[in-house]
Amino acid sequence: MTIREARPTDVPVILQLIHDLALYEKEPDAVRNTAEGLEAALFGDRPTIYAHVAEAQGEVQGFALWFLNYSTWEGVNGIYLEDLYVRPDARGAGYGKALLSNLARIAADRGYARVEWSVLDWNEPSIRFYERLGARPQSGWSTFRLTGDALAEVAAL
Template identity: 90%
Template sequence: MTIREARPADVPVILQLIHDLALYEREPDAVKNTVESLEDALFGDRPTIFAHVAETGGRVQGFALWFLNYSTWEGVNGIYLEDLYVRPEARGAGHGKALLGHLARIAAERGYARVEWSVLDWNEPSIRFYEQLGARPQSGWSTFRLTGSALAEAAAL
């Protein structure tokens, strides 16, 4: 298994894995992303996201897509893991653990304060996996989101 930075040629497979993740998360029609949009976000003039892939035998088995966040209290960046996904047939072989370990090394090497992410409450297999790695849920916090008409209304304030 190899963990490496994503390349432009990986974009179509990463997008397919994003679709697979949406299906797993019970939102099969929610993905609006395109190859062009994802490629621009990863490799355009002003990249806003980063991705690493887990590869075995030349086949991408999973990916981690992330971006930088910032802790005003710590005064340093952190990594926000937007998506971590491993193909069902490749699960249990260490791909997810290797991807998270790689992100943790990036954070440690760069002096970042943390690696954090969200997980759906019902996703017990992932929750157990994360807890086995030493990750802990953040109690006392709720995720809020502005989207659709609420976003448009807030933008008009």
């Protein structure tokens, strides 16, 4: 198993895995991302996201897609893990753990305060996996999101 930074040639497989993740999360029609958009975000003049892939025998088995956030209280960056996904037939082989370990190492090496992410309430296998690694859910916080018409209305204020 190898964990490495994603390359432009990985974009098609990462996009396919994003679609697979959407299917797993019961939102098969929600992905509007394109190979061009993903490539620009990862490898354009000003990348806004980063990705690592887990690879075995030259085939990508999973990926972690992340970006930097910032803690005003800590005064340092952190990593927000947007997506972590391992192919169903590759689960249990350590790919997810290796991808998370890689992100934790990046955070520790760079002096970042944390690695954080969201998980769907019903996703018990993932919740158990994260808890086994020592991650704990954050209580007292709710996620809010502006999209669609509401986003446009607030932008027009």
